[in-house]
Amino acid sequence: MNEFFNINPKLCELGKMIKKDLKPVFEGIDEVTEYNQQKMLSAFIKNGVSESHFAGSTGYGYDDRGREILERVFADAMGAEDALIRHNFVSGTHTLTVALFGILRPGDTVLCVTGTPYDTIQFTFGIKDAPGSLKEFGVKYEQVELKDGKPDLESIKSRLKKEPVKMVYIQRSRGYSLRPSLFVSDIERIVKAVREIDKKAVIMVDNCYGEFVEKSEPLSVGADIIAGSLIKNPGGGIAPTGGYIAGKAELIELCANRLNAPGIGKELGATLGHSKDLFMGIFNAPHVTGEALKTAAFAAGIFSALGYSVTPEQKESRADIIQVIQLEEEKALIAFCKGMQKGAPIDSFVTPEPSDMPGYDCKVIMAAGAFHLGASIELSADAPLRKPYAVWMQGGLNFHSAGTGVLLAAQSMLEQGIISLENI
Ligand SMILES: *Cc1c(COP(=O)(O)O)cnc(C)c1O
DSSP states (O other), X not given: OOSSSOOOHHHHXXXXXXXXXXXXXXXXXXXXXHHHHHHHHHHHHHTTOOGGGGOOOOTTOTTOHHHHHHHHHHHHHHTXXXXXXXXXXXXXXXXXXXXXXXXXXXXXXXXXXXXXXXXTHHHHHTSSOOTTOTGGGTOEEEEOOOBTTBOOHHHHHHHHHHSOOSEEEEEOSOOSSSSOOOOHHHHHHHHHHHHHHOSSSEEEEEOTTTTTTSSSOGGGGTOSEEEEETTSGGGTXXXXXXXXXXXXXXXXXXXXXXXXXXXXXXXXXXXXXXXXHHHHHHHHHHHHHHHHHHHHHHHHHHHHHTTOEEESOTTSOOSSSOEEEEOOSHHHHHHHHHHHHHXXXXXXXXXXXXXXXXTOSSOEXXXXXXXXXXXXXXXXXXXXXXXXOEEEEEOOSSHHHHHHHHHHHHHHHHHTTSOOOTXX
């Protein structure tokens, strides 16, 4: 029995078994975590981070030494020439949008080579109409579809042979789709294919959910620029908000000119006392990413033992922190999210309900009991109420707590009579 939670003893037993079974997987995750943590630590040491760098600036934020060092540390950890890491990026979508508008000019073509991109960024490209899109500014968007869920290198090459493009855009993570997320080695294959034909195109990667999952990042295999959100992996669960862009120095300057103003670039931006949280966040990021990966593997183990189809499988190598569980029916999704919410440190008493969301053609239910509103490096789950009734779950500040959240999701399904433990 569990001393603190009402979890069925058989389910607790199953949890123990899965953890035992996952030992080699967890060892693999720990090895990557240790490598990335040492990489981060050495970037802190190399740049001489000191308590005085935590002091906040106000107004224009001129000569904010902490902000400059933070960007140096993060650039070093990502293998970048330079980086922008700012609390005033309002979301991942905003960060990606700043990078796209920073680099692209009227008449340019951006070629997305990983099929339909993430929902919210479709408005930026103008795939879906929104005032102010790149399309309105005369930037053309084209897309190469995935083939069997993988980048179609031949089609990418034949498109590039026809006419040069300004930018090749790669989305690393699956987003709310069922395609596999890309490993850094997949990105390397895309980069090689692109460079066979086009030496100049800027290769940009939407790196959301992929940071610190592997020992290398896309920049080390030839990508020119990457961007992501600080309430996902690289904020380590501590950054309260924000985003980052990292890569070639000349591109970072363009992005800074777009974020701030031409001619001003990186030199401005008051940190308002957020620097310590951002330093601490990036410092913790490799570790917290490891905890999220363990939580994902554990959830895959539990729910595949309960008979559900999961992707990735519990022992499969992971390219990001997302776990999909196909729950087959609406009431299972709802029970899952309600149970997971009960295991959240914040707002555990809240009951999630499906509701309409802008940008979706059906109701969506979400479980999120996080210190930072909407942070998906913290244990969270979302599910659109449509076939195959899959839940996308991710995050977990620490496995010990997030694993309990996973068990409570299963417990809730058990209480609703959706699963049985007869054959376990
Ligand atoms: C989360 C995510 C985004 C956008 O981030 P928001 O912070 O939700 O705006 C973009 N692309 C991918 C692949 C993501 O996972």
